[in-house]
Amino acid sequence: MTPLDHDLHQERAFHDLCRAALTRMADGAAERVVTGEDVSASGADAEDLGYHLRSHAKELREEPPGPLFFGRLDHTDGRRHHIGRRRVSAHPAEPPLVVDWRAPVARAFYQARPDDPQGVRVRRRFGWAPYSKGDSADLTGLEDEHLQGPAGAAGTGGGGGTGGAAGEAGEAGAAGGAAARSGGLLAAEIERPRVGPMRDIAATIQPEQDDLVRAPLGTSLCVQGAPGTGKTAVGLHRAAYLLYTHPGRVQRAGLLILGPNRAFLAYVSEVLPALGERDVRQTTVDEEIARAVGHEPRAEDTEAAAAVKHGARMAAVLRRALYARVVPPSAELAVPDGAYRWRLPADELAVLVEGVRAEAPPYLVGRERLRSRVVRALRTRAERRAGPVGAAWERRVGRSRPVTALLDACWPRVAPEQVLAEVLADPRDPALTGAERAAIRWARPPRSYRSARWTAADLVLLDELAGQLERTAGYGHIVLDEAQDLSPMQCRAVARRTSASGSLTVLGDLAQGTTPWAARDWREQLAHLGRPDARITALTAGYRVPGAVVDLANRLLGALGVDVPPARSVRRDGEVTVRAVTGLEEAVVDAVRAALDREGSIGVVVADAAYERLRGALEAAGVATGHPGDVAAGAPRVTVVPAGLAKGLEYDHVVLAEPAAVADAGPRGPHRLYVALTRAVSRLDVLHTRPLPGELGAAVGMS
Numbered sequence: 001m002t003p004l005d006h007d008l009h010q011e012r013a014f015h016d017l018c019r020a021a022l023t024r025m026a027d028g029a030a031e032r033v034v035t036g037e038d039v040s041a042s043g044a045d046a047e048d049l050g051y052h053l054r055s056h057a058k059e060l061r062e063e064p065p066g067p068l069f070f071g072r073l074d075h076t077d078g079r080r081h082h083i084g085r086r087r088v089s090a091h092p093a094e095p096p097l098v099v100d101w102r103a104p105v106a107r108a109f110y111q112a113r114p115d116d117p118q119g120v121r122v123r124r125r126f127g128w129a130p131y132s133k134g135d136s137a138d139l140t141g142l143e144d145e146h147l148q149g150p151a152g153a154a155g156t157g158g159g160g161g162t163g164g165a166a167g168e169a170g171e172a173g174a175a176g177g178a179a180a181r182s183g184g185l186l187a188a189e190i191e192r193p194r195v196g197p198m199r200d201i202a203a204t205i206q207p208e209q210d211d212l213v214r215a216p217l218g219t220s221l222c223v224q225g226a227p228g229t230g231k232t233a234v235g236l237h238r239a240a241y242l243l244y245t246h247p248g249r250v251q252r253a254g255l256l257i258l259g260p261n262r263a264f265l266a267y268v269s270e271v272l273p274a275l276g277e278r279d280v281r282q283t284t285v286d287e288e289i290a291r292a293v294g295h296e297p298r299a300e301d302t303e304a305a306a307a308v309k310h311g312a313r314m315a316a317v318l319r320r321a322l323y324a325r326v327v328p329p330s331a332e333l334a335v336p337d338g339a340y341r342w343r344l345p346a347d348e349l350a351v352l353v354e355g356v357r358a359e360a361p362p363y364l365v366g367r368e369r370l371r372s373r374v375v376r377a378l379r380t381r382a383e384r385r386a387g388p389v390g391a392a393w394e395r396r397v398g399r400s401r402p403v404t405a406l407l408d409a410c411w412p413r414v415a416p417e418q419v420l421a422e423v424l425a426d427p428r429d430p431a432l433t434g435a436e437r438a439a440i441r442w443a444r445p446p447r448s449y450r451s452a453r454w455t456a457a458d459l460v461l462l463d464e465l466a467g468q469l470e471r472t473a474g475y476g477h478i479v480l481d482e483a484q485d486l487s488p489m490q491c492r493a494v495a496r497r498t499s500a501s502g503s504l505t506v507l508g509d510l511a512q513g514t515t516p517w518a519a520r521d522w523r524e525q526l527a528h529l530g531r532p533d534a535r536i537t538a539l540t541a542g543y544r545v546p547g548a549v550v551d552l553a554n555r556l557l558g559a560l561g562v563d564v565p566p567a568r569s570v571r572r573d574g575e576v577t578v579r580a581v582t583g584l585e586e587a588v589v590d591a592v593r594a595a596l597d598r599e600g601s602i603g604v605v606v607a608d609a610a611y612e613r614l615r616g617a618l619e620a621a622g623v624a625t626g627h628p629g630d631v632a633a634g635a636p637r638v639t640v641v642p643a644g645l646a647k648g649l650e651y652d653h654v655v656l657a658e659p660a661a662v663a664d665a666g667p668r669g670p671h672r673l674y675v676a677l678t679r680a681v682s683r684l685d686v687l688h689t690r691p692l693p694g695e696l697g698a699a700v701g702m703s
């Protein structure tokens, strides 16, 4: 038996031990569900404890069948830790057999280097055969990196990793990235073909990513990351890390993941459950807003109207419209009280109204504040004449008809819909130009605000008004993906949902901004997000896109009008072909047929307007196609993706049909083309009948 066989044998036996321990943990948790419900003191405790035990037992039962560890640390002091996606222990009181990757002791797995070994002698990575539900995990290889010790330098022991990739450790990849340097198993994982939904990267998080994942809870971060640098992965792993590290605080305060669209959310939906976190809300900004305001968009804005409505000035416009109904009283207030009648003159009331208005509280808080100031003034008068009064008196006077009538006149209750309907029926705010007012003015105002048909941008404005009326309940932490695409008004909606002590993880790429209002500067966007001082970090090492594709995409950067560092790929593989063709449909069908001969997913990225035509051509040729984000088992391998939906998605093989049509679609067309070009994990086929758009044509000409 070779030393490698011996090690593999031992690790397999250890894995069997862990598997048995996990089964016992699941059985034990199930048993505690029963006893926990019996022994609790009160019904409420039993319910609470029962809930926690039940979800723990369920979690353990639902533990995916995959490998229970992916790494091992041998420390110089003799300690040894296996590291996996969740803690496994033979007994709760004993040290764990497998340490959760989020535990402080696991950090060195991601951060230790030969020049900073952090007490680690050997870092071991494991290679596992691909597995699916119902299979037991099969250990096929391992790879040791000696960070210190007799050899004194990094190198491999073992070998025989997944896909025969081990044994290449120490080789510096084209980009010289940490991943490329540190071995075959890591490179094999990064270059693995994509099938089904996005997977977690707990086994291969890179040091610069780990720094972001483990940043303290109170730190708001902004990650400017080139395509495929792992922004989304970092955001999701950070969410899992925060839930593990501060379970009480984060769960109580709430954690929210916001992504760009449903297809994207479907693609990433499996990552958190695979990391043991099943109860995190993942939604889009638009859906979150629609849910909060209780409306669906039922009308469309013109481009000009949407641009005005999404602009930052609308916050003040709405505020002015809302506060226009706060007016000084026209007469004195007189409140009957038994034999007395307490009075406050109009000028004194006007001072109270102005005082509250100047404090700028949320509108409805202001109304109540005015009520209590009025009552306090009445109380002073009453006590001067009739002696002390108590809380019951204050409550009675505060709710009396004259006081409520005064409030209704000076600081009336109002619904967000009412204010917005007034603004859109007759926009007058001087902060808007005549053209802007004309753009948002309703052509045919509805009879009542209740029957208004709101647009998507209107919902954002309703949400803004709701936030001006009452403080919005905030989350403890929000992970916001593709944040460059949010308008100032959408940013404000996110800011409102972050509690005062809460924090944000803002992920995005200014070069991938495709909405008309996409940000060009992070500091500005962060100010709209209410976190102007958030730490901005750039990620440039790309784990998705092969070097050849990155080089091509980087040539477009100059034309995108944003200042971002170019990406570099840590991948050693990848192919790009650019072909002028005469019939686009036939060329796409041929390219897809050829791609189907190889492993992995295939995305046909097309201009939005060409979606039906090219999808029809593929179906007519007998090629089954799926929808973006359809990651269910058995979904077709080929997806036709309108460029407008391509954001955040990835496919092994991308066929990009007619880049000029993608680039021509609106002022942000070149940014869309940049997104489309950077979806390929292994191979990119560019097919064109029209001349390639400027920068791309020049890049191809040069290469």
Ligand SMILES: Nc1ncnc2c1ncn2[C@@H]1O[C@H](COP(=O)(O)OP(=O)(O)OP(=O)(O)O)[C@@H](O)[C@H]1O
Pocket: 189, 190, 198, 199, 200, 201, 204, 205, 206, 209, 225, 226, 227, 228, 229, 230, 231, 232, 233, 234, 509, 512, 543, 544, 647, 648, 649, 650, 678
């Ligand atoms: N450390 C890593 N190890 C293995 N795979 C990684 C690592 N980091 C990122 N990846 C993979 O690279 C791909 C791109 O990651 P991700 O989607 O998070 O990037 P992104 O920066 O959000 O990209 P984009 O801006 O283009 O949407 C994913 O398949 C992800 O799993």
